[in-house]
Amino acid sequence: MIHRLTRRGLLRGTAAAGSAALLGSVAGTRLWAQEPEKPAELIVRAWGGSWVEALKAGVSDPFTKATGIAVRHDLTEDNEIQPKVWAAAAQGRVPPIHINWDTTTNATKSALRGVTEDLSGLPNLAATTDLAKPVGLDGYPIVNTYGYVYVLAYRPEVFPDGPPKSWDVLLEPRFKGRIALYNDGIGFHFPAQVAGGGSLEDIPGNMQPAWDFIAKVKEQQPLLGEDPDFTAWFQNGEIDLACTISTNAREAKKNGVDIAWTVPEEGCKFDTDGLWIPKGLPENELYWAKQYINFAITPEAQQVWLDGLGLPGVVPGLTPPADLANDPSYPTKPEDFEHLIRISAQVQVENESDWFAKFKEIMQG
């Protein structure tokens, strides 16, 4: 169930990359003999801020240029679009979006529920690494498009002797009230399991070490929030340490917040996001939605899109952004992967509610 990522895995499929689909080839890589009617627009659910800007620059705008189909970005929260899509499927209605940009865990729930279209036929999948394939599901109900790391972000001014080495730093008295975690503890459960003296092999069977460690962190009165909160808290000097996605930390740094990040010795959670298409679209719209995703996994699209996000993609040969060369949150070398923890989406999906509940139970006390 546990996948320590290897460089080999990431680079698999390099051979196929030679025939990387180009912008012009979107129309060329036809799934159908005849091109169906183009819809006026495609609606893509996306995260706001730098996330949607990166998607727009790397995927949506070039797609529009190549096909003439406008792309509208729906910035409804991923958690809030999910029940709407599910309700539409249950009632046999046309879903409110064409493409959902989603976490792999959430997307897996939708896949299990059977509301996702199968994407196995996308021609460009041939050139992707195995990161693109969702683990534990049949076919491609979703296509993973990049990986990301829940790093330990910190303010360098409080660490004059270099970055913190271990998640244990969260327990130092001087950081009482100056720590931030995600609301539901996402990204923190697995490193906490290691930091609490447990083993990753025990997930999900015995996670007591994680809960013990989280209970100790609770004594430190951490703040709990979402991505935008972290940026605000760093900016306003409310916190010194946070477990957050590296993209957010990088964005805050770009905005002038003095912030750095590291992967401590216990490791960091590595996860993926992907794109999927809800069931119930008219045939022609489904066709063009597939074309959009097919285009999103071309090296050209990935390069621009993921430069914006600062994350490693699912096609080989991408050039990392200059500021992320040798960055632990942008794994390229074998040793980069040694400290990244990846748990299969299926295990996460089955147990996530319990983990969230347990985390809440500790934190709401």
Add this chain to the structure above:
Amino acid sequence: MTPLPRPDRAPEPGQPAVLVRDVDMDFGSGPLAVAGASFALARGRFLTILGPSGSGKTTLLRIIAGFQQPTRGEIRIGGQAVTATAPHRRSIGMVFQKLALFPHMTAAENVAFPLKMRRHDPATIPGKVERYLDLVRLGGLGGRRIHELSGGQQQRVAIARALVFEPELLLLDEPLAALDRKLREEMQLEFRRIQKELGVTTINVTHDQREALVVSDEIIVMDHGRIQQHARPVEMYRLPANPFVAGFVGVSTFLEGRRTATGLDAGGAACAGTPVGAIPEGAPVQGAIRAEQIRIEADPARLAGCDTILPGIVRDTIFEGERLLYLVEAPALGLALQVYHHDPEEFALFDAGAEVSLGWNARDLLIFNRQDGRDGR
């Protein structure tokens, strides 16, 4: 022509219960609301301040109560200067225009309220409440809520509440104005009875001249912020100090003319009358005569003994129940006089158009110097 004796104005031994001296009230816009008001009220007396709306009577009452600070002047209650004393530190019971009972309390709780607020011994409070509920004839109704009582009963609760703490002074701010006539007259007599029983010094404010005459020992008539006259009711009625008082208390007809040796000359018609104060002959004057002091007869011979007799033509006859009011045009005067006829035997004696004779005695036509007071009309 024998003027009524002047009322006894000599102050009683000791201090008057209420002394108002040179009080002005300036609200900053328009003329003074109260101007130069001064009067003294002896202990146990019932004074009514009478005047039309806007006359300053309510303002004067609120100044005495302490809800308003006068711009100038002094208030003394029981010899104590209270001009700057807060209302709840003055020993004053007040009955308000809209009663201002506390709807969330029973009648008895309303009556007990001032005792509690004035920190009376709790043990004595129930007895006092009972006594005063009995005084206002509400014995047994103390447990009722305010909205369970009739209008008259609510009046009585308000009186008991104002009196129960035995204040030195009782103030009545037109509490009867909203009642129907029958209840109002009943309550007027009740006020008088209770006031006499307790002997509490009382100041009442009203615009109802009948109420003032019925309940009061003394009346002050106010107009335009000024005290026009301060007198006993009968004197106020018979000897008004100026045309305003004459017009406001009772029903009078006014004649314009010039002063003569025997009365006044109204455009050639000689009218016998009595001057109020010294007025030189030939001066412009105003005469006032009350409707009930003019006699009306078909045969002028029956008016023998009247000092003035004039022919007239009945223009209208108004039935008022216990009396008739005639509007009689007197061609010699060029105006219509109001004439009361009280004799039930001769009801509807004259129809409109009937030719009649009017007569009066010299002492009943009061003659005022036009320069003196305000116009009666």
Add this chain to the structure above:
Amino acid sequence: MSSFRYPLRWRLMDALERAADLLWPERLSRFTGWLMIAPALLLVGLLVLGLAEMADGSLRTLDRATFLPSEELSLANYETALGSATYWRVFGRSILGATLATALTLALAFPYAYALVRVPGAVTRKALLVVLFLPFFIGQVVRAYGWLIILGNGGMVNEALGLVGIAPQRLLFNFPAVVFGLVQYLLPFAVLMLAPALTAIPAETETAARSLGASWVRTIWHVVLPMARPGLIGAGLVTMTLALTDFATPAMLGGGSQDFIANAIYDQFFRTADQGLGSALALMLVAAGSAIVALVLGLFGAGTLAMGARR
């Protein structure tokens, strides 16, 4: 030539009345009352339908293999909710927070409403109203964000404390901060509900109390407060319900560890996709809110809201 001309407005009204007569003939007039409240009934009906839907959902557990609600009905979600120490704590915190916020709000709203009603100058009254309404235009989320700025570690308050040599204090992200934010959010509602109740108390009643020997404070305590009771209870019910069901204030000022029930419901619906458990929690919140309203009305009677006939 008459000096009176039949106004155009009257002609218009006549035409409208004739049209209304065609649409809703006179003989239907005894149903007119029902017609008027029909939209309100429809809205309530929709709400009831939604509640029924939720009640059904709350009886179905989530199958994590398919992420579909179960076919069979059970009380498992309620057992989960009632068996969880976390939810008990969240419910307790919501009720305590709502009660505290209501008490503080009423304590602050009463003098404000009193001033609003009794202040003599029209200019002062308008100023008080503007100050009261301003937060309404700003909106709850922006207001909460304002508190983040003012009370944050680098905020104005801590800067002021710094000037007198006090180290920065954590003023946010705790229970008092949530209650504080709720009070600020609820104050205008309470003032607007109290003002009419206080207007209904004649100024003369207070004057009377003063003349009977009550000081200003005792007049307020013994006369104004008891007479304002319907308004206080109405305002209390509204603020209590709003506070109990609030989402944004605990989310923004609680720092994630001060969840109210609404936040827990949100988590179930949107974070863990467990609509069954979310529905169960939502219905328990409806039940708790209804119980509080019923308790208050039972204790004081519906007449306390100045509705219906006088008692």
